[in-house]
Amino acid sequence: MAESSNESEMDALFVNDTIESMTDEIVEILDLDDSESKGQIINDLFENGRQSLVKYEE
Numbered sequence: 001m002a003e004s005s006n007e008s009e010m011d012a013l014f015v016n017d018t019i020e021s022m023t024d025e026i027v028e029i030l031d032l033d034d035s036e037s038k039g040q041i042i043n044d045l046f047e048n049g050r051q052s053l054v055k056y057e058e
Contacts, residue, residue, distance in 0.1 A: 044056075
């Protein structure tokens with residue numbers, strides 16, 4: 001049981017690291033470093049896909 005719990009923790013850490021890495025890469029590609037709405041843009045992108053970016057066009 002302890003091994004299963006440890007594996008679950010490692011899986012969760014891997015998923016969190018992967019999401020963080022993807023977020024950092026998207027922020028860099030879209031040049032959102034100074035954007036006040038960066039978090040909202042990233043959340044929309046993850047939840048609704050690339051078509052959600054249309055409402056943020058400058």
